[in-house]
Amino acid sequence: MDNKLRVSELHELLNQYNYEYHVLDKPSVPDSEYDRLMQELIKLEEENPELKTADSPTVRVGGQVLEGFQKVEHRIPMLSLGNAFNEQDLRDFDRRARQAVGETVSYVCELKIDGLAVSLMYENGIFVQGSTRGDGTIGEEISVNLKTVRSIPLRLKEPVNIEVRGEVFMPRKSFEKLNAGRLENEEEPFANPRNAAAGSLRQLDPKVAAKRNLDVFIYNIADTSKTNVVSHSDGLNWLEKIGFKTNRERRKCATIDEVIEYVNEWVVKRPELTYDIDGIVIKVDSLDQQEELGFTAKSPRWAIAYKFPAEEVVTKLIDIELSVGRTGVITPTAILEPVLVAGTTVQRASLHNEDLIREKDIKIGDPVVVKKAGDIIPEVVNVLIEQRTGEEIEFHMPTHCPECESELVRLDGEVALRCINPKCPAQIREGLIHFVSRNAMNIDGLGEKVISQLFKEELIVDVADLYKLTKEQVLQLERMGEKSASNLVAAIDASKQNSLEKLLFGLGIRHVGAKAAKTLAQYFETMEKLQHSTKEELTAINEIGEKMADAIVTYFELPEVQELLKELRDYGVNLEYKGPKAISVENSDSYFSGKTIVLTGKLEQLTRNDAKAEIEALGGKVTGSVSKSTDLLIAGEAAGSKLTKAQELNIEIWDEDRLVQELRK
Known part of the structure; x- marks a missing residue:
């Protein structure tokens, strides 16, 4: 038989047997037959390298050791879920949903898998990229390791372009076997299956991940606008049909009482599972209703996670x-x-x-x-x-x-005791740890232990010192090899290109969290403009109150802060905002300023998230449902009930072309 034809035939057989074993749990051939065919394919590819493809079943055994993981920006953010801890929380969630979209709301209940959230992208049905959740906006590409998870399909049964989200986990038996081996080798055992799964996927050697027997459940389609599904339950059924593994224990519930019955059932049955769960996820089933409910800054309003009572x-x-x-x-x-x-x-x-x-x-x-x-x-x-x-x-x-012996004080209105010595070593060290953290400058390799070592060795005293570290200095640290030192210095250098809001949050200005840092960066665009802003200019921004404004003004008046910013500028750290521009504090004449806007239907020129960000940057407020307070509806293709409601209320309606024209003025 022709080699090319035989390779194609082996792909088809191995993919089918793999699907039957790892997804359907119904193997049709013994392991020995699967192994024999795999060895035949490996040999054919070794002899004919041109026949090896990116979706070959042989990639599941792991390839070359990686240099490191690349950052990936999620096109659609991976948001976290709000939590429910008791029956009343669930009933409150149901009440809010019905008040927003009408009395008829059905739900889909799913087991909340205790694993690592991942995003998988497919082009023409071929797996092309997989990444971790990270901070929800930026994750790490771990495609090579994810290919070793045998329940993740490398080729779908339909040639679709799709991004799905799922949870990779380690079954309990695999976890017990792994820890038994680690103890035998006098290695530290993993604390739990979740840590073991996360540690496996972040191995730079894919062969290690391949040996860990990881599994996956896919639970969501990132963007349903290019599919024909109309409900979450339909989406899960379709995902199964095209080759994904979903959790079969899910249940569609017509009422919140049925949801609570399902929750109580799994509180009892939880130990019977072969994998760990830490709760139940409840989602509004209708995608139209999901769209109408929309999102908060951190989580969707159409879903909630019930957390099991703590042990x-x-x-x-x-x-x-x-x-x-x-x-x-x-x-x-x-x-x-x-x-x-x-x-x-x-x-x-x-x-x-x-x-x-x-x-x-x-x-x-x-x-x-x-x-x-x-x-x-x-x-x-x-x-x-x-x-x-x-x-x-x-x-x-x-x-x-306890660190610097300065007298402690209790500020008015506060419960906590506080050290107010600005030169307290503990505060400086903790500030450095905060500066390099994920939501701030996000410098890989600079964890708490490394920062503590650098500080103890007096290689750094403030955040500016990070940017003059040399590879030779880093190599002095314990357990720091040539490669790790090179990667760390490169990560520090790369952080210089971060947008202004990352630096602002990292500086640790009192009362300024990540969201406020983003707002300030959008409005002032440069550190210099923010430095010279007045309290009046700051409080003119909706999200900035007097207490925060006072803290910002006081912070930038400090001579040591002015010197620090000069040093950062001299070291090449970016001090400008790189995202969508906001309406300036002085000029509020954008058409969108102060208006409430709803987006509906499919947009062609912009993603829904980009359109929302640009409107909000120009002073508009984007909401998920049409009401009397709505000023404008943007209607894309296949706009549904929201368009009808807007017409009934005589609300101004634009198409996408008009929106883009106004945004580009």
Whole structure:
């Protein structure tokens, strides 16, 4: 037989057998037959390299070691979900949905897989790119590692262009086998299957990922506008039809009572699964209703995650340590006898502040109940006072900073004690850790341990010092090899190109979070303009209140801040905004300024997210539903009920051409 024809035949057979085994869980041939055909294909490709394609089944065994992971900007952000912790939260979610879109709302309930969220892109049915969620906007490309996950199809059954989202996880049996091997090799075992899955996908050697037996469930189509599906449940059925693995335990529910019944059912049945879940995801089924409900800044209004009740365990509080945050707040932390909680060993739990310690009557030596809030953050629930021995020690907050010995103060209206010494080493160190973090300058390789080493060795004193680090200096650090040092210096250099809002957030100006930093960067466009802004100019921006404005003005008046910004400028750090421009503070004559606008239908020249960003940058407010307060409707192709409602209310209606014309003025 012709080699090319045989390779094609092997592709088809191996893909089919792989789908039957890993997606349908119904193998039609023994493993030995699959392995024999795989070896035949590997040999043919070795002898005829020109016949190896990007979607060959042989890529699943892993390829060459990677140099590192590239950053990927998600075309459609991967938003997080709002949380529900009890029945009332679910009923409130249902009430809000019905108030917005009408009384008839049905839902789809799905198991919330405890794994790593990924985005998969296909062109003409071929898998071309896979990435992690990252911060929701920027992730890492891990395509090579994802190809080793056998339940991810490399070629779909239809030649479609599609982006899907899913959750990669490690089944419990695979996790137990992996940890048994690590213990045998005297390696640190993984804390839980989620950490093991995440660690596997971030291996630079794809062969390691290939051995970890990862799995996936696909749960969403990123953009349904180019499909014929009209509901989330239809979308999941179609995804199955074209070759994706979805979770079959999902259920369509006509009422919130049925949703609650499903939730209660899985609270009991959860241990029966072969993989970990940490809750239930509830989504409005109708895509039209999803569109009408829209989004908040962080999450969709049409979906919510019910988190299972936290597991509570008893342990002993053996000490209370104090840490100093980047704003000088002194935080007490409980040091616990190690205890297993929700799959991980817990040794520390935040006690937040002195008032909480007094309120819960916590003493050193107490038997305490511990849980993980949202299955993530350890916290002390209460003290088992009846089990006290009388040897417990009362804890008193100090009067001076544990790091620099400066006197602590309690500012008006605040619960926390605070060190206000601007030269406090702990504050400087924490500020540096914040500066390089994901939502700030996002410098790969500069974690807490590396920053602490650099600070301890006096290689850095402030953030500007990062930009004069040399490879030779970095190589002095513990466990820092030639390659790691080169990558770190390159990552620091690359961060110079970040847009202004990343730097603003990284500087840690009091009260200025990531969202406010983006707003300020959009409005002022350059650091210089922001530096010289007045309180009146700042409070003229809707999202900036007096307290934040005062903090900004005070920050930029400090001589040491002015010197820092000069240093950053001299080192080549970008001090300008690179995103869509906002309407200036002085000039509010944009057509969109102060107007409420709704987008509906399919847009051809702009993505929905780009159109929204540009309108909001020009002072408009984009909402998800049409009402009497709507000023303008932008109607793309196949506009539906929103267009009808806008016509009934005599609301101004534009097509996309008119929108683009106005945006480009």
